[in-house]
Amino acid sequence: MPRPPSVDEDQLGDLIAAVFRAKGYEGTGIGDLATASGLQRASLYHRFPDGKEQMAQVALTHVGRRFAAILAPMRDDPDVARGIAETARGLGEFYGFGALSCVLDTMTLAGAPAPLRDRARSLATAWLDAMTDAARRAGHRPEAAVRAARDAFVRVEGALVLGRVTGDTGVFAETVALLPSLLVPEDRA
Amino acid sequence: MPRPPSVDEDQLGDLIAAVFRAKGYEGTGIGDLATASGLQRASLYHRFPDGKEQMAQVALTHVGRRFAAILAPMRDDPDVARGIAETARGLGEFYGFGALSCVLDTMTLAGAPAPLRDRARSLATAWLDAMTDAARRAGHRPEAAVRAARDAFVRVEGALVLGRVTGDTGVFAETVALLPSLLVPEDRA
DNA sequence: GTCTATATTTGGATAGAC
DNA sequence: GTCTATCCAAATATAGAC
Numbered sequence: 001m002p003r004p005p006s007v008d009e010d011q012l013g014d015l016i017a018a019v020f021r022a023k024g025y026e027g028t029g030i031g032d033l034a035t036a037s038g039l040q041r042a043s044l045y046h047r048f049p050d051g052k053e054q055m056a057q058v059a060l061t062h063v064g065r066r067f068a069a070i071l072a073p074m075r076d077d078p079d080v081a082r083g084i085a086e087t088a089r090g091l092g093e094f095y096g097f098g099a100l101s102c103v104l105d106t107m108t109l110a111g112a113p114a115p116l117r118d119r120a121r122s123l124a125t126a127w128l129d130a131m132t133d134a135a136r137r138a139g140h141r142p143e144a145a146v147r148a149a150r151d152a153f154v155r156v157e158g159a160l161v162l163g164r165v166t167g168d169t170g171v172f173a174e175t176v177a178l179l180p181s182l183l184v185p186e187d188r189a
Numbered sequence: 190m191p192r193p194p195s196v197d198e199d200q201l202g203d204l205i206a207a208v209f210r211a212k213g214y215e216g217t218g219i220g221d222l223a224t225a226s227g228l229q230r231a232s233l234y235h236r237f238p239d240g241k242e243q244m245a246q247v248a249l250t251h252v253g254r255r256f257a258a259i260l261a262p263m264r265d266d267p268d269v270a271r272g273i274a275e276t277a278r279g280l281g282e283f284y285g286f287g288a289l290s291c292v293l294d295t296m297t298l299a300g301a302p303a304p305l306r307d308r309a310r311s312l313a314t315a316w317l318d319a320m321t322d323a324a325r326r327a328g329h330r331p332e333a334a335v336r337a338a339r340d341a342f343v344r345v346e347g348a349l350v351l352g353r354v355t356g357d358t359g360v361f362a363e364t365v366a367l368l369p370s371l372l373v374p375e376d377r378a
Numbered sequence: 379g380t381c382t383a384t385a386t387t388t389g390g391a392t393a394g395a396c
Numbered sequence: 397g398t399c400t401a402t403c404c405a406a407a408t409a410t411a412g413a414c
Contacts, residue, residue, distance in 0.1 A: 003379045022299040027215035029407060043380050045409065052408070105350045106298055109290070110211040117354075124354045150351065150360050158347025161294045162339065165306075165313045171339050192397045218389060232398050234391065241390070385410070392403070 005047075012037055012047070013062030017103065020059040024106040025116060028052075053113050060119045063103050067127060070094055074134040081184045084134055088179040091156065098163040098172025105157060128153055131183060138184040152182050194236075201226055201236070202251030206292065209248040213295040214305060217245075242302050249308045252292050256312065259283055260319045269327045270373045276323075277368040280345065287352040287361025294346060317342055320372060327373040341371050 015037045020028050034041045048054040070090035077083030108120050131149035140148055159172040204226045209217050223230045237243040259279035266272030297309050320338035329337055348361035
C-alpha cells in the first residue's frame, strides 16, 4: 500500500516558502529545504522531480494561496473599509510584523530563472489589482485608486527592506496600521 | 618594474558593485565578477586575497563613497531645499531611474555574512541620518524629520522593488520627484 | 514515500609561470 | 599584476534499497 507522506503538501509548501523568502532563490540550497522540512534531499526530489526551480515555484504557489486568503476580506466584505482593515491585519501577520521578507523582493534578483520572475510579477499584479479594486469600491476615483494601491505596495515592501537592514520593525507596523487610511478616501473613513 | 593595474581601484569597485547589487551576495559568483571586470578569477583573488566576502565589502565601500557624494549637496548646500533637490536627482541617476536595485536590499538576505549585513546597516543609517538632518534644517521638527527620512527611505526602496518585480519604473521616478516635498515642510517649499 | 549512497557539476580558492 | 591550470568543497541531482 502507498506510504503516506510524512508532511502534507500544504505544510511542505509553507516550510519551503519560508526558506526561499528569507534566502532568495540562489541563496537557498536543497540542504536548507531538507533541514526545514525534515526530509532528506532525495525525498524532496521525489516530490519535486524538476528540482530546485520547481521547489521555488511551489513556494510561490503557496504564497499565492496565502495571499489570496489574506486579500479575501478586502475583496468580499460588503463593508469595504472593514475588509481593508482585516486584510491589513493579515498582511502584518503574514510578514511577521516586519521581521520577515517578501518573496517578491528576495526571489526576483538577477539570476533567478525567468519563469519564477514571471510568476512573481503576476503575484504582484494580483495584489496591486486587489488593492486598486478595493480602493475604487471604497470611494476612490479610478486614477486615485491605482495610485493608492501602488503607494501601499511601495510602503509595505520598503518597510520590509528597512526592517531587514536596520532591524527596526516599528516602521512596518506603522505602515500596516496606515494602510486603511491610504486605500479609503478621507471622507469615507 | 611593477606592472600597472589594467583597471584602477575605483573602476573595479564600480564594476564589482554593479554585479553584487543586481544579483545579491549568494547570487554573485567570482566568475560573474571576472566577466564584469575583464579580469580572470585569479586576478581578482590577487586584488582581494580574502576572497568573495572582501569583494563584497569593496562593493559596499564603493557604494558608500558614491552615496556620500550624492548626499553632499543635501548636507552642504546653504539652501537646504536646493541641496535636497540635487541629492534627489543624484539618487534617481544612481538607481538607473528605477531600473537598478539597491545593495541594502539585495545584499542583506539571510545567508549573507554578518559583517556585510553590519556594513549595510551602517550605510542605511548614514543615509537616514543625512536625510533626517537635512529635513531638520529645512524646518521640520526633530520628530517629523525622523519620520520624513524614514518615509523617504521606505518609498525609495519600495519603488525599486516594485520596479524590479513589475518592470514599471515610473513609480520610482515619481517617488524621487516627490522626495523634496517629503523632506521640506509645506510652508518652506 | 523516504532513506543511504553516489554521481556530476558548479563555484570558491590556490599554485606557479610570465 | 595577470594569466593558465588545478585543487577542493559545496551544491544539484540521481540510483537503488527498504
